[in-house]
Amino acid sequence: MLLAQLWSDFIQLAFPNTCGGCKSALLADEDMVCTSCRLNFPLTHFHQMPANNPMFDKFKGRLPIVHASAFMHFSDDGIVQSLAHEVKYKGACELGVQLGRWYGYHLSATDIGHRFDCLVPVPLHRERQKRRGYNQSACFARGISEITGIPLREDLVFRSKATLSQVRMEREQRVANTADAFRLFADASTQNLKILIVDDVVTTGATIEACAAPLIKGGCETIGVLALANV
Numbered sequence: 001m002l003l004a005q006l007w008s009d010f011i012q013l014a015f016p017n018t019c020g021g022c023k024s025a026l027l028a029d030e031d032m033v034c035t036s037c038r039l040n041f042p043l044t045h046f047h048q049m050p051a052n053n054p055m056f057d058k059f060k061g062r063l064p065i066v067h068a069s070a071f072m073h074f075s076d077d078g079i080v081q082s083l084a085h086e087v088k089y090k091g092a093c094e095l096g097v098q099l100g101r102w103y104g105y106h107l108s109a110t111d112i113g114h115r116f117d118c119l120v121p122v123p124l125h126r127e128r129q130k131r132r133g134y135n136q137s138a139c140f141a142r143g144i145s146e147i148t149g150i151p152l153r154e155d156l157v158f159r160s161k162a163t164l165s166q167v168r169m170e171r172e173q174r175v176a177n178t179a180d181a182f183r184l185f186a187d188a189s190t191q192n193l194k195i196l197i198v199d200d201v202v203t204t205g206a207t208i209e210a211c212a213a214p215l216i217k218g219g220c221e222t223i224g225v226l227a228l229a230n231v
């Protein structure tokens, strides 16, 4: 395991243009992800049944939700875990943007652009964003916005509480950890807005729910959720 990690880090150093999914060296005409990984993306197709899928069920009854979809299925091994990790920890914002563009093409085949007013990436606490240099969900949302034309809004909600990492938490702990973690900016209004919240990996949905709370309190009409991957 450790050796495999060392080898993969070595490959990254020696060949910086490696695939974000499988780490193999990219060909000249490949951009960030190799053709083989792209052809094997474990797509969910949830956007074709946005109110009737396992991700929607996570939020049903908890939010005024009308759409939930994820680009890919997440699993602890394989290319999606690797892509999500690259985007989150390896400074690969541009990979996040590119994944957002690819998802944007799928979404553009639906009426989603007419059903929502804006994309709101789940914000990071400013300390964490400063350390990371970017918000991975905002990178993904930027790519989606570019292709679908749905405007990106990062001026509505912010993260007021620096929550702990949730990787090893159960659902109850996650809810307590994220409660009251988000707030509207002082001059922001969400009155009558139809908002798509954008996240990277959706596990229990507790973060989305917490992020939606102030948006709903501010009077937004409907909520949708878009994610890079659904666990």
Ligand SMILES: [Zn+2]
Binding pocket: 019, 020, 021, 022, 023, 024, 033, 034, 035, 036, 037, 038
């Ligand atoms: Zn690959």
